[in-house]
Amino acid sequence: MGSTPPVFIGAEEVEKHLHRASLLLPALEAALANFSAGAAGGVVQPVRTVLPVPRHGGYLGVMPAYSAADDALTTKLVTFYEHLKDSSVPSHQATVLLFDPSNGTLKAVLDGSVITAKRTAAVSAIATKLLMPAFAEVLCILGAGVQAYSHYDIFTELFTFKEVRIWNRTKERAVKFAGRVRGPVRVCSSAREAVTGADVIVTVTMATAPILSADWVKPGAHINAVGASRPDWRELDDELMKNSVLFVDSRDAALTESGDVILSGAEIFAELGEVLKGTKPALPEKTTVFKSLGMAVEDTVAAKFVYDAWSAGN
Ligand SMILES: NC(=O)C1=CN([C@@H]2O[C@H](COP(=O)(O)OP(=O)(O)OC[C@H]3O[C@@H](n4cnc5c(N)ncnc54)[C@H](O)[C@@H]3O)[C@@H](O)[C@H]2O)C=CC1
Numbered sequence: 001m002g003s004t005p006p007v008f009i010g011a012e013e014v015e016k017h018l019h020r021a022s023l024l025l026p027a028l029e030a031a032l033a034n035f036s037a038g039a040a041g042g043v044v045q046p047v048r049t050v051l052p053v054p055r056h057g058g059y060l061g062v063m064p065a066y067s068a069a070d071d072a073l074t075t076k077l078v079t080f081y082e083h084l085k086d087s088s089v090p091s092h093q094a095t096v097l098l099f100d101p102s103n104g105t106l107k108a109v110l111d112g113s114v115i116t117a118k119r120t121a122a123v124s125a126i127a128t129k130l131l132m133p134a135f136a137e138v139l140c141i142l143g144a145g146v147q148a149y150s151h152y153d154i155f156t157e158l159f160t161f162k163e164v165r166i167w168n169r170t171k172e173r174a175v176k177f178a179g180r181v182r183g184p185v186r187v188c189s190s191a192r193e194a195v196t197g198a199d200v201i202v203t204v205t206m207a208t209a210p211i212l213s214a215d216w217v218k219p220g221a222h223i224n225a226v227g228a229s230r231p232d233w234r235e236l237d238d239e240l241m242k243n244s245v246l247f248v249d250s251r252d253a254a255l256t257e258s259g260d261v262i263l264s265g266a267e268i269f270a271e272l273g274e275v276l277k278g279t280k281p282a283l284p285e286k287t288t289v290f291k292s293l294g295m296a297v298e299d300t301v302a303a304k305f306v307y308d309a310w311s312a313g314n
């Protein structure tokens with residue numbers, strides 16, 4: 001008797017079962033807390049392997065994780081490319097393999113791009129809920145790609161901002177973004193203009209040098225620094241990194257992969273999971289930075305969520 005072949009769950013199906021990133025919030029909060037609990041939390045997750053493809057300016061990330069609480073085992077394979085000539089090809093593409101943890105059988109191959117967009121934005125939303133100042137009125141997004149859309153969607157679903165601003169290196173893309181999303185967005189001509197007076201800032205660019213300067217940031221603002229996932233890439237300047245209270249998803253990953261953390265020498269105050277567990281305070285009255293690199297266990301719980309929803313409908 002042959003074994004059952006794995007199912008393939010493509011982008012449309014993933015989107016159907018994960019139409020709102022906020023559906024992932026409980027599972028992600030638990031996964032972040034479990035990760036930061038060490039061995040007791042039951043998350044097995046090494047810092048990802050990132051293989052450069054120098055000839056083409058690309059990277060292949062291999063991201064395995066097991067979550068005992070969910071009894072879920074996955075690995076995500078994600079490619080990201082710096083200067084793609086064909087703009088119809090996304091800069092990031094991903095696939096998640098979901099295994100039966102009891103015997104190692106491959107159960108499903110899922111599109112990982114939608115999962116990556118939504119779980120990343122949901123984790124930023126978790127950080128924002130904990131770290132943003134009281135009475136936050138202005139949201140600023142720097143960057144206008146895939147992550148800008150997923151962050152806009154969950155941030156405007158969960159929070160009530162009076163104004164949303166966007167800046168992008170190429171203004172046409174920011175204008176397109178403002179025309180596509182459902183609410184009003186002010187397109188700004190400079191990052192400085194977008195950031196000035198903002199209470200919550202999201203950096204979702206492919207920048208390799210700082211695009212956000214401490215001088216422009218309102219004291220007490222919260223920043224989700226989502227791009228710059230290589231040890232020599234930056235989005236935030238040294239002053240902002242050093243003068244803010246710094247939260248990360250994973251200390252080990254931040255000290256291995258984040259140019260903003262490594263090159264600024266900024267001190268890490270806490271992992272987000274420690275705040276969720278209550279072992280570290282959130283300090284929303286201070287200027288805070290959440291340096292997000294993306295963790296494999298986030299993909300694990302997201303893939304399980306999609307697979308379970310897909311299975312229930314089949
Ligand atoms: N922390 C996490 O969990 C994750 C982080 N990311 C990171 O988030 C960032 C955004 O990802 P996507 O939206 O998927 O990428 P994308 O390619 O869809 O959008 C990138 C945006 O950055 C802009 N950009 C490109 N080069 C720039 C530069 N040198 N300076 C300023 N802006 C520039 C582009 O115009 C575009 O609007 C990337 O750095 C990516 O690696 C992506 C997935 C997960």
Ligand SMILES: O=C([O-])C1=[NH+]CCC1
Pocket residue numbers: 061078080092116229293294295
């Ligand atoms: O977590 C993730 O998938 C990624 N982080 C940076 C590039 C892709």
